[in-house]
Amino acid sequence: MRFGDLLHLATESLVRARLRSIMMRLAMAIGVAAVVVLTSLGEGARRYVTGEFQALGTELLIVLPGRSETTGVQPGMFAGETPRDLTLDDARSLLRIPGVARIAPLVIGSVPVAAGELTREVPVVGSNSDFLAVRNLSMAQGSFLPPGELDRDLAVCVLGSKVRSELFPRGPAVGATVRIGDRRFRVIGVLADTGRAIGFDLQELVIIPVSSAQQLFNTQSLFRIMIQATSREAMPRVREAVRAMLKERHQGEEDVTVITQDAVLATFNRIFTALTLTLAGIASISLAVAGILIMNVMLVAVSQRTAEVGLMKALGARGRQITAIFLTEAVLLSIVGALGGLVIGFVADAIVSRFYPTLPLGPPPWAVVLAVLIAVASGVVFGLLPARRAARLDPVVALAGRR
Amino acid sequence: MIELKDLSRRFQVGEQLVKALDAVDLAIGDGEYVSIMGPSGSGKSTLLNIIGLLDRPTSGEYLLDGRGTTSLDDDELAHVRARKIGFIFQSFHLVPRLTAFENVELPMVLAGTAPAERRRRADAMLASLNLTDRAEHRPDQLSGGQRQRVAIARAMVMEPTVLLADEPTGNLDHVSGADVLAALEGLNSRGITLLVVTHDDEVAARARRHVRMRDGRIVADGSSPGQPP
Structure with missing residues (x-):
């Protein structure tokens, strides 16, 4: 079976099963959009804070009374002495x-x-x-x-x-x-x-x-x-x-603390990068949920198309070909969904930027790449089970399930 | 050449062992036209599925063109099925999303035939069944008779030697049924082995050889219209 034909068969069935594939694409799109928007917010906050500090000038040192390092007990601490x-x-x-x-x-x-x-x-x-x-x-x-x-x-x-x-x-x-x-x-x-x-x-x-x-x-x-x-x-x-x-x-x-702009900047950078990562992690959960939804819907698709699977087998399709057909459908769905999610994410970003122009929004590139990769991967992982199930169908039983 | 030797197929249904086929011996030569009749549950569909390599016998031997099939694995069976056997079903089993042309093309797509070759063969096949002007229609835009003729075109496009028809006229009115039978018989006259499973005496009577089954056994096999024993 040629790859082009495989793609054609998969697209054909996605175009026909419109509602089903729209639902799946939507789930995937929301997942990807969530990653894009949330990481973009985290990244925007980081850039904002960094920008604020850089506006102060990087040659700045600030002296504040009292030691803020917490290494051990300082002399005078128990005597009630203030700095x-x-x-x-x-x-x-x-x-x-x-x-x-x-x-x-x-x-x-x-x-x-x-x-x-x-x-x-x-x-x-x-x-x-x-x-x-x-x-x-x-x-x-x-x-x-x-x-x-x-x-x-x-x-x-x-x-x-x-x-x-x-x-x-x-x-x-x-x-x-x-x-x-x-x-x-x-x-x-x-x-x-x-x-x-x-x-x-x-x-x-x-x-x-x-x-x-x-x-x-x-x-x-x-x-x-x-x-x-x-x-x-x-x-x-x-x-x-x-x-x-x-x-x-x-x-x-x-008894004083001297902080430099650089040190403060580095600290904030670390904090906000951690924040962005956390947000990306939370958003990834919605990608996993979308993956499970894909599995569900593909399972329904397999049972709806049992007779078709039986027919394919009668026409000489091997188990691997059946797997490939259903897997291609699942992966195509997640790719289309992921691309839709990118569009939604960037549009949402643009809208938020319009209301908060001071916040330099924009998702970090790694988050965008990762979101799409996870989306496609979940298409493969969660598409595999239904596809394998389809491939294992007994052709006699499958054909008897008349539509 | 189809040879079944002492072939049995048993199913476990709950605690009961059902003998769908019980020690069947049957030989069908190339180019024969055979009807298979019998009441529901007599094993005629199981027989057809085993001949079509969709099902495996529990015991016994099945030789297709002189070669044993019982030791082949699933992929090898799929390969033989694709090249030697065509199926016609009562409910047509066309893929609803695909046009008539694409349905006919499907076995060749699965076999990896080049697109130009596919087009040539599918067009020729549709033309021989008077379906050229229906090529771009989807199944729901075709009449029952047309659908079954598309199914015949699909079954024949890989140029099999055996055509297995399970109640091919069961869902058709009299006129379309006659059309479909004429098409099948036309293929048979060009050398294809044709097996028709049917409930319809009239359909069965058109075959040259008549096999009658009951309880998983062949109870009559002759070249005159079959009579209950």
Whole structure:
């Protein structure tokens, strides 16, 4: 029997048994589409997070108080000693390390901000003039915090664009005065809309000088110190130097954590790849279910076509040929179903992208290939049993089953 | 040449052993026209299935053209069946999805014949049965007589030496039945061995040799119209 003839016979019977084959194709298509959409979501989330981090700049190091490594018991843990605060002096000292381009200390709190009758509760960030460059921000109007000594508590502030439009729905904001907590600040600039960051929305932010923020929140400690290295290559060196410097300043106690963008990025990559794999696994279950459905429907097809199998045998078909005919049908069905599933999956992707344009969707190529392979494989595996059953039919009994 | 020697076929039905064929001896020469009659359950269909190599005897010997068939495996039987034996069924057994042409082509497709050769032979076969203008019709678009003639074309397309017809006119009206019988007899006159199993005395009477069966045994075998013993 020629392969072309085999395909022809199989297509012929699929075209005729329309409902049956549509149901099977649909099951397979849903399975494949599920894999495509779910892995695409996982991958989209990974790319989104990666993109967010890369937007921060890859030469960034972040110092946070307290050790986050959990290796063993730290001295002082039982004495109830809290980690030493990060101070402005610590921040200043870091500037002396070679390879450090800029530093931006960070204090964050939430207080009411009022302009005239309008009041909003927004996050207030205390930092310095380098914050603009470290975070890759740009100005829409006016200027950013002026450069100068870290402990100069000027009463000036910069508004996020959303805060601006809420507090000053009409009229210019720059030059106006706002009340932050119980102090008055002059607005000197408004941030441009660009720039996103994990953690907080830069559009909904008020930025004031760091020492003003420390007074406002009545604290001496810093929330974070952001360090920009001169180059990526310098980062490991800078990281070690920062650690050594702060250890020395904190009486030999290593009580800060220095994280690099790269490390965070790698961690997120791992997490989201695992997430994508999990989603692919879940979606694969629907492929297996589709395979079982194929088996069921093929079994029904075999029993419906018992007489035909008997006839084929009477015409001189060998058992292997009967197997081949039914198996080809099952495999053709799963291939067509898988291709349909790809179309459905990508269309669904396109629709989701339309509603969430910031999410860079797109299934990873391995998931697409795998979905199609599993679909075809399940066609073979689950088509085999019915096909073998057909081949084993006793021709006399099969022919007697009149239709 | 068909030779059955002391051939038996027994079925186990529940606890009971049914003797569908009981020590049958039968020899049919090339080109004979034989009718097989008998009440239901007399074993005539089993006899036809064994001659057609669809079923195997429990004991005894079956020689087809002088060669023993009982030691052949399933694939070898399929091969012999494809080339030496044509089947005609009461219910036609056409594949409903395939056109008349494709149905006739089917045995050659299974045998792996080249498409050009298939077309030539199927066209010739359909033409000889006056079905050329029906070639692209599906079975449900054909009358009963036409369907059976398509089935005959399919049975003959591999040029077998033996044609086995199980109640070939059973589902047909008188006129179509006569058509179909005429077609079968035309083939027989060109040298094909023709075996017809039937309930219909009129059909049986047209054969030159008459075999009558009862309870798995041949009870009459003669060249005159068979009479109950």
